[in-house]
Amino acid sequence: MAYEITLLTTMAISVLFALSLNFISGFCGQISLGHAAFLGTGAYTSALLTKASVPFLLTLPLAAMTAALLGVLVGLTSLRVRHDFLAITTMGVAFLFVGIVRQQDFLGGEIGVSGIPPTGLGRVGFLILAISLAAAFAAFSLYVRRSWMGFVFKSIADNEDVARLLGIDVPRYKLAAFVVGTAVAGVAGALYAHHFRFLAPDSFGFIESVSVLAMVIVGGIGSVWGVAFAAAILSVLPLMFQFVNDFKLLLYSALLFAMMRFSPDGVAGLVRRFLVTGPRNRG
Amino acid sequence: MAEILSIEDVTVRFGGVTAVSGASLSIGQGELIGFIGPNGAGKTTLMRVITGVVQPQQGRVLLAGRDMANWSVSRRVRAGLALAQQIVQPLHDMSLLENVTLAVGMRHTASPLLSLLHTARGREQTVARELLARVGIGDAADALPATLPLGFLKRMEVARALALQPKLLLLDEPLAGLNQQEARAMADLIAELSRQGQTILLIEHNLREVIRICPTLYVQDNGKPLAFGQTQQVMADPAVRRAYLGAAA
């Protein structure tokens, strides 16, 4: 049972993290290759605070705030650079984060942070918290997509110059997307820190950033259900491939490639096509 | 007559090239002015100065008496400027109806917080349908842009601009790319909008249609203002004839 709880907690944290990127990249169209830096910011904030005896639940909003602060900075760069230039700039953010954390003694440097205290919620309590937060943000995402904010985001993702011509203050909306997305990534980071009880700088670098973007794209960029599903599956896929231990990364990358090559609109696209062609086949 | 737009002595230079030099123009409430000139006359540049994409080195642009210097594009739009572009730019993932609905809902999209607090779109959709019908493409409201011919998209651009309830409607070559029949129908639509009281600045290559529907013309050549006045008088001006015949020869 303990193993299943660990597995489910990992899934819930990944879903929350992937949905936070989906808010920025899927809804507002700003591709980020450095989203793990915000997970890391939240994780380090929360871990250092609980080690200083701050109650865990209190660290959640603080982790969200520090991550969002960094998010505003990156969001400001997104006002200046666009498209592929932005993707590579955000990739730079991941490298800068790791590079800076590695050299700071108070952040544990290369060795990382260990001895993170337990949350006091118990394993099941912690799992319930993680699932509730993921579910709450999924519900919020679904609401936003129906709201006028989602409508505006869709136009910015499509063509931001046109959005401006329709009187939309594009910079403010982009910043809003970055603030929400990075704050939630910070919360996911706080959960991450207290789930694994150990932090190393390399866990928040480029590879982790690419993995979470892969979850979003495999799920079907912008689709809340698709992304949640893909994040849940992909986060534990390497564990499931344990039986082919030596080949698990090869299998993972081959699957990812096949998905992009044959169903570029992700799981959500697969399902949509099935629903569209399904009845016709039956009829 | 209240001034809606006034352009005062605007000059734009790109590097060493002067694209517009000393342009001045004013548009009063309810007027329909045709803005013409041969290729390279600086029409597009002046238009971009009005929308705020290009900053002039000299001169001012006032909308309803307010200097728009350093205003962002979206702020200009909210102050009452709307543009239908020469190269149509529909939002591709949205139906025509959604394209127009988003513009109708500019009250809800004024800030992220406002937009987050509103979900209902019914009223805006009704208005958007009416607008699409008004420009003659009500039947195509639910179609995606990629499935429609250029003529429809040009009209959608006009409907989307009208949806912003602008003080001034800027039309950038709305007839370009249309066949003779479509162009005539579009020109009729513009004349009809003008009759309904809409103030319009029409930038257009199609001289015949412009002369037919515009009571006033503004002519620019080589970036310099050439003539501004009643259509008949402007077209009789030898300098204007020379600019056009010279360009044709």
Next chain:
Amino acid sequence: MLSVELFVQGIVQGSIYALIALGLTLVYGLLRILHVAHAALFTLGAYIGVLVTNQTGSLPLALAAAALFAGFVGMAIYKLAYEPLLSRPPYIALIASIALFIASEEIYRITFGPYGLSFVDPPLQGQIQLFSGFYLKHGEVLVIGLSVTLLGLLAWLSSSTRTGIAWRATVTDPEIAQACGVNIQSVRYLNFFIGSALAAIAGVLVALLNNLVEPTMGSVPSYKALAIIVLGGLGSIRGTLLAAMALGVIEAFGTIYIGRMLDRDAIAFAFLIAVLMVRPRGLLGAR
């Protein structure tokens, strides 16, 4: 004295960067794809270089074999992976490319083992003295010499042969070139061939400098080369070369003077972000 040495080290590293990043620019210029898997060909080149040298004892033969083989693999990647994705949003090709790159690292590890290969009899191990107290390894001389020769050759071919001119025109403006009757498809293949061959040669050179080839040796170039082409202005060949050299030199000085605060990669990206804030389209990008 130290500064001269650092500068030369920077130029050596910059030459390697230039060889790798040029192919990436060629791909980006025509296809608008961030081709991360390009670094897989760098590693492939390194493996072929060591294997052929160890078999035949000839470094030139190894260089040629690496360039040719990687060139064809590069063309195959275009045909099988990218061509079907051209009509999709660019991030699809990006993720596909990252997946390909991870798969390639795994294939190298499974095929050649995780610990890497070395030259049995490492060539070019001598040093020359440039001036008193300052030595340069033969391998480093080869890096600079070969880069200058290859890039010079490419510049000459592209400005004085008919094919070369058509090629350059296409890289500059694909649409106009197509209107002038250039076969875009064959230029794309050519770009993948040339770019991959140059990356493979860079791989052999790095193998030579380190006397080691590892499955993961491509991971740093995979993202560093992206930073370089963005720094140069995405699609600008001259910008790429300038950015490669600048980054090589800045990293060399940076690791000595601010290495305590930031590691090598972080220095590179701090520089990149600083440049983009001032020039959002890179050093030589269109304004």
